[in-house]
Amino acid sequence: MAEAGDAAEMREKLARAAQLLLFRHHMEPGAKVWELKRALGRDYERVLEVLDGELERLGLTIKRVGEGEEPSDSDRYFVTLRGNPKLADVRTFGWRIDDMAMLTVALAQILVKGGKVPLKEVERVLEEKFPRWRVESTIDRFIRRGYLSEDEEGMLYIGWRTRAEIDQKKLLTILLGKETEGERATG
Amino acid sequence: MMAEGRKELLMRIIDLCESVRKKGLDPFDVEVREFFDRLRELLPKLRREEEFYLDIQAVLGLADVVYQQGEWVKHRSSALYLDPLLIMLKVHALPPRELAEVLARSWHPIVDIECLTPGGIDEAAEYWKNLPPMDERLREPETAEVLTGELARKELAKMGVLSEEDFVALLDKSWRELREYAGERGEVSYWSFISDRSFERTVLRAWIVSFLVSYGYATMEIKPLEEEIILRPMPKPERPEQVTTFSVPISISRDEWLRRVKGG
Numbered sequence: 527m528a529e530a531g532d533a534a535e536m537r538e539k540l541a542r543a544a545q546l547l548l549f550r551h552h553m554e555p556g557a558k559v560w561e562l563k564r565a566l567g568r569d570y571e572r573v574l575e576v577l578d579g580e581l582e583r584l585g586l587t588i589k590r591v592g593e594g595e596e597p598s599d600s601d602r603y604f605v606t607l608r609g610n611p612k613l614a615d616v617r618t619f620g621w622r623i624d625d626m627a628m629l630t631v632a633l634a635q636i637l638v639k640g641g642k643v644p645l646k647e648v649e650r651v652l653e654e655k656f657p658r659w660r661v662e663s664t665i666d667r668f669i670r671r672g673y674l675s676e677d678e679e680g681m682l683y684i685g686w687r688t689r690a691e692i693d694q695k696k697l698l699t700i701l702l703g704k705e706t707e708g709e710r711a712t713g
Numbered sequence: 714m715m716a717e718g719r720k721e722l723l724m725r726i727i728d729l730c731e732s733v734r735k736k737g738l739d740p741f742d743v744e745v746r747e748f749f750d751r752l753r754e755l756l757p758k759l760r761r762e763e764e765f766y767l768d769i770q771a772v773l774g775l776a777d778v779v780y781q782q783g784e785w786v787k788h789r790s791s792a793l794y795l796d797p798l799l800i801m802l803k804v805h806a807l808p809p810r811e812l813a814e815v816l817a818r819s820w821h822p823i824v825d826i827e828c829l830t831p832g833g834i835d836e837a838a839e840y841w842k843n844l845p846p847m848d849e850r851l852r853e854p855e856t857a858e859v860l861t862g863e864l865a866r867k868e869l870a871k872m873g874v875l876s877e878e879d880f881v882a883l884l885d886k887s888w889r890e891l892r893e894y895a896g897e898r899g900e901v902s903y904w905s906f907i908s909d910r911s912f913e914r915t916v917l918r919a920w921i922v923s924f925l926v927s928y929g930y931a932t933m934e935i936k937p938l939e940e941e942i943i944l945r946p947m948p949k950p951e952r953p954e955q956v957t958t959f960s961v962p963i964s965i966s967r968d969e970w971l972r973r974v975k976g977g
Contacts, residue, residue: 549826549827549828550828556823605825606821607822610818610819611817611822616817624813626813627810629816630815639797641788644736647737651804651805654805657890659890659909663910679735681737690823691823692820696818697815701800701804701815702800702803
């Protein structure tokens with residue numbers, strides 16, 4: 527009887543965790559550690575572990591993203607795709623190829639410069655490939671959506687959404703491994 | 714050292730430290746130890762309050778540089794450190810499609826569902842309660858109708874809204890932007906060129922395009938069947954003499970702009 531009761535309690539907690547993580551209830555998606563603790567109890571990490579197993583079957587996973595290096599109750603959990611979308615699929619999410627290219631360039635610059643770079647420098651590099659009016663509006667949009675963040679001194683940083691969605695090490699490694707036209711010709 | 718010389722040295726140190734923080738200069742380019750030695754020599758000679766204040770600012774600046782050096786070492790020893798030069802070479806050399814593919818292959822988008830919250834329902838109920846009845850909303854405003862008119866560029870210049878120099882520079886900048894945007898194809902859709910982040914900016918761009926076409930910086934072709942308008946920038950501004958020119962009114966409403974922005 528006790529085992530059946532435990533299983534029922536776990537199913538209830540799984541449903542509650544899925545609701546908290548999947549349904550947007552703030553400006554930002556996901557749920558904070560303190561919210562999960564309050565809703566699921568002290569063993570919230572165990573509940574999330576079981577839920578992650580269930581989500582795996584749907585090609586999804588649960589990810590924890592923190593503001594600083596130390597774990598805190600303000601850290602946020604998100605549900606993300608376990609794998610990567612195909613380029614053709616991404617276009618159906620409403621992304622343009624040019625926008626994706628611009629985000630890659632901006633992130634690569636920030637990451638290789640140790641986590642911050644002047645906005646003007648990013649714009650200068652992007653304007654070599656894209657028109658200025660397009661660069662300005664796209665960077666604004668990336669900041670609004672949380673992919674990038676900007677301080678009052680005009681420095682650009684990695685935003686919360688990039689930390690949640692993008693495998694930064696992989697981005698740089700793939701970029702480094704890409705063959706340019708010149709390399710293909712000499713290759 | 715005279716007071717002015719001391720002040721100049723302190724200001725130089727503060728400025729250098731700020732450059733490291735604000736412009737991302739290499740923190741190891743700053744000779745921190747040497748500057749601290751200079752500050753130590755300077756300290757007994759400081760007299761005025763302003764000099765002491767600058768001295769504190771310089772010490773704080775150098776401390777910040779040491780912090781930046783620590784961060785730099787941490788970054789270099791992290792798994793994320795790859796040769797910046799090589800990365801930037803790739804960024805410059807790869808076409809947009811390849812760069813987009815880099816993002817797609819390292820991307821795990823967040824999955825979330827938007828839903829109505831109790832707070833949202835309260836807000837909607839409040840809005841509904843305060844919404845005036847339909848007949849009140851549709852009532853004609855008691856104002857005299859003023860027909861729309863035209864305002865020539867010279868009139869704007871007279872009013873001080875736009876100077877001749879500003880206008881020429883704006884025209885030239887937009888022409889270069891149009892050429893860049895048209896690229897090798899040499900043409901671009903009118904709507905994709907004028908569309909901008911706000912309706913006001915879109916109207917401004919449409920207004921500039923009208924001058925680009927009138928003054929021979931670009932040509933415009935209207936394809937009525939495809940419902941498409943094509944802009945072609947000229948290599949240099951010239952008024953085509955063999956072509957019959959005519960005025961084309963293009964209506965830009967906020968609804969039309971919204972529809973096109975949402976439609977991508």
